[in-house]
Amino acid sequence: MEELFTSGRNIPNIDPYLQIWHWPISVYLFLGGLAAGILFFAAIITILGKDKEYPTAVKKASIIAPIALVIGLLALFYDLTHKIYFWRLYTTVRIESPMSWGAWVLMFITPLSMLWVFSYYSEIFPKWGLKYDFLKKFEKFLIANRKYMAYALIPLTLILGVYTGILLSAFNARPLWNNAILGPLFLVSGLSTGAASIILLSKTKKEKHLFGKIDLGLIIIELALIVHMIMGFYAGSEVQLEAIQLLIGGDFTVLFFGFVVILGLLIPAIMELIELIGYKLPAMIPAILVIIGGLIFRFVMVEAGQLTRYLY
């Protein structure tokens, strides 16, 4: 039997367990993934030349991306404790630090997403035409270069999507985070929430149908990755075995299995499948469930991860 006491230590936010990253970080990771998903589909559809057939994906849904990115960045900023030095993020590039290259990727992708939306300005807001000539010229220029923007967006969105997971998985001090699946898992989950938002906004049956299919595929991949993650933990060291207990038989089991796996993945997958077979179901419901599930998943991972640690 071993017992460990630490005397005279009760540091705020550190003891008895870490509370350094709060809800803004979960929101930031969720919105980053969502924006990555939306922009990824907008770019792919543009490159394939299908933008006329799937207008929501390239136009209406893409408005969400810059808004999500800006809110996400504000959330991140809100959780910094030494805010006046925020600019220090952009005076160095530190490849070893996910926080650093993530900040740089956001630096590129946020303005690019704004330019993307601006290139559709006249189509999205036909009533409020552009007043100034130079703005009209600029829009024309952007329209002409939309394909190039799309080519740039593909790698950037994939990096952004993976980054939201790697930001956590790079910490070996927090065993629940320290698994290599988290990067791809958050990427797929981000793509899935992106597809779900397109379904939510879309008016045409064809578009809803296509993104329903895409979303179903993504959910299946996501479920497979979650199984893979849990198996990886069970094959791991003692700290990892202890960490996964939080999700399997601990404080986060209800949130994880109830809200993320069942309500956020299984039920939407079944509903999308039923729809695919030909029955009529409101496409809104699975889409909303996927989005809420994605958000709760980020919360569970950020909160639970900080409870796990090395015991020595």
Place this chain on the structure above:
Amino acid sequence: MRYAMLIDTLKCVGCSDCVVACQTENDVPMGYCRDWITEVVNGQYPNLDLELKSERCNHCDNAPCVRCCPTGASHKSTGGIILVTANECIGCGACIESCPYDARYQHPEGYVDKCTFCHHRLEKGQLPACVSVCPTNCMYFGDLDNPNSEVSQLLNNRKHKTLAPEAGTKPQVYYLL
């Protein structure tokens, strides 16, 4: 130069003098500490084994806190001491998440703070505050690159361990057993 600290668990009585000395020397804000005492009890009554020791930042050779810092505020300084430059730190907390020993904390002013091996005292040729006050002389400090230093000799001759070596951090605070 490779600074290291050795703490003799057979001599430490857990009096917390090192904790108070550090708080005084480094103006550590109320309620915070850069070093602390742990007691590990092993076995079953009446056959108990008690280990007392003073813990702090391990000034890891392979420091995850330095790797994950997005601004370079956390860095490796002379002798392998890991330091935080307060006016480069944005308070993102990544380094706190990355430390397997929970050795860092957010200073009430926002930047991240932790043990510095009292580098300001080392520059003047003095020992770290904790080492210099220990009433049982259970702490040793010196240069591991010098094979004749007291710390090198002790590590050669005594059984020792580091904390959570499986975390891969290569700690430079050693515990003599």
